[in-house]
Amino acid sequence: MTDTPLSVSASSGGYLVHARPGVLDEVGAIVGSLTVGGAVAVVSDLTVRDLYAERVEGSLAGANLRVASLSVDPGERSKSWETAGRVLEWMSEAGIGRDDAVVALGGGVVGDLAGFCAATYMRGLMVAQVPTTLLAQVDSAIGGKTAVDLAGGKNLAGAFWPPAVVVADPECLATLPDTEWRSGLAEVVKSAVLDSDEAVRMLEADAPALAERRSDAVARAVRMAAGHKARVVSDDEREGGSRESLNYGHTLGHAIERVAGYGTVSHGIAVAEGIRFAASLAERLIGSDREWTARQDALLTACGLPRSGCALDPGRVIEAMRADKKSRGGQVRLVLSSAPGMWEVRAVDDATLADAVDAWCRPQEDGRRS
Ligand SMILES: NC(=O)c1ccc[n+]([C@@H]2O[C@H](COP(=O)([O-])OP(=O)(O)OC[C@H]3O[C@@H](n4cnc5c(N)ncnc54)[C@H](O)[C@@H]3O)[C@@H](O)[C@H]2O)c1
Numbered sequence: 001m002t003d004t005p006l007s008v009s010a011s012s013g014g015y016l017v018h019a020r021p022g023v024l025d026e027v028g029a030i031v032g033s034l035t036v037g038g039a040v041a042v043v044s045d046l047t048v049r050d051l052y053a054e055r056v057e058g059s060l061a062g063a064n065l066r067v068a069s070l071s072v073d074p075g076e077r078s079k080s081w082e083t084a085g086r087v088l089e090w091m092s093e094a095g096i097g098r099d100d101a102v103v104a105l106g107g108g109v110v111g112d113l114a115g116f117c118a119a120t121y122m123r124g125l126m127v128a129q130v131p132t133t134l135l136a137q138v139d140s141a142i143g144g145k146t147a148v149d150l151a152g153g154k155n156l157a158g159a160f161w162p163p164a165v166v167v168a169d170p171e172c173l174a175t176l177p178d179t180e181w182r183s184g185l186a187e188v189v190k191s192a193v194l195d196s197d198e199a200v201r202m203l204e205a206d207a208p209a210l211a212e213r214r215s216d217a218v219a220r221a222v223r224m225a226a227g228h229k230a231r232v233v234s235d236d237e238r239e240g241g242s243r244e245s246l247n248y249g250h251t252l253g254h255a256i257e258r259v260a261g262y263g264t265v266s267h268g269i270a271v272a273e274g275i276r277f278a279a280s281l282a283e284r285l286i287g288s289d290r291e292w293t294a295r296q297d298a299l300l301t302a303c304g305l306p307r308s309g310c311a312l313d314p315g316r317v318i319e320a321m322r323a324d325k326k327s328r329g330g331q332v333r334l335v336l337s338s339a340p341g342m343w344e345v346r347a348v349d350d351a352t353l354a355d356a357v358d359a360w361c362r363p364q365e366d367g368r369r370s
Pocket residue numbers: 045046047048051074075076079106107108109110112132133134135136139140141142143144145146154155172173174175176177180183
């Protein structure tokens with residue numbers, strides 16, 4: 001496997017994604033080579049701080065950078081306007097200047113929060129994303145979307161603020177709790193489906209090793225999926241076209257999370273259900289093969305993402321799908337895949353949607369879905 005950094009093109013001039021085992025100890029050298037200021041503000045959460053801050057801060061200090069650090073509570077609740085205000089005030093008190101840098105050390109919550117603060121502090125400061133969850137390494141840290149949540153919904157206040165660099169060490173994933181691991185794995189499967197037959201085959205071969213989090217398989221999966229995201233956002237930085245594909249499995253996935261109640265069904269299981277749903281709808285709407293549906297289902301199961309079997313009210317699921325920010329004029333739009341590496345976006349008419357959601361919500365006798 002190659003260790004060459006992946007590259008992303010962006011209006012900011014582009015950046016590299018260093019995705020390889022052990023690269024966490026090189027954060028200092030990498031950030032030091034990019035910043036002209038002498039200080040870095042490391043933003044993390046309390047869990048990640050205990051696990052990795054010492055190594056990262058040691059590496060930054062070793063590159064002669066003055067380190068100031070702040071950790072927020074773990075979890076989505078920290079992705080708030082209030083926490084962003086606290087981080088910004090702290091940066092000012094810590095004497096962070098316009099030539100200095102922010103290091104976002106953590107999962108997607110820390111990446112979105114610290115990225116948003118970097119975008120606004122002194123009208124924009126360099127940010128290095130150092131993702132420590134699988135979801136963040138293959139998805140949220142790449143692409144420059146930053147945000148905090150408002151009372152009215154997730155990610156309602158945000159900015160496109162591409163990182164100066166992404167440093168993703170797959171070895172950090174060994175300490176991830178199982179639910180967080182699975183959340184990321186659903187994104188990895190999605191990436192392979194959208195990417196190519198080669199990526200799907202690689203994941204099929206690696207699935208048993210991934211279920212045990214074997215380091216070689218984990219590193220391959222991170223590179224494959226991070227590479228896919230890097231290519232997509234290079235092609236479509238502001239989500240005017242191909243970036244929409246990354247929503248594969250998420251329209252139903254988000255609806256499940258919302259209707260079941262956040263935290264009841266994990267993000268990974270919900271997205272996996274969304275992928276299965278989109279796969280079977282693709283047979284009906286774009287004539288994809290039944291084998292392709294079965295292959296996606298088997299891959300998800302082999303990766304430890306079994307069918308959820310949760311019973312939800314079809315009407316509420318449809319309502320939640322219509323409320324998805326990607327739907328237009330109340331009409332649900334779904335990303336559908338006809339074959340590995342092939343996808344298209346389809347508006348789904350009400351009758352077809354009702355029929356498909358109804359079938360999905362009706363558990364079969366063996367606990368499986370139709
Ligand atoms: N910006 C984007 O493009 C984008 C894309 C997808 C998702 N997101 C956002 O990402 C967020 C979800 O991110 P997430 O799934 O990484 O969740 P998260 O950041 O909340 O991390 C999940 C949990 O894992 C812990 N953790 C992190 N790294 C760890 C490690 N190595 N070992 C042990 N524990 C660790 C954290 O403390 C936290 O409790 C959401 O807010 C979502 O909106 C953003």
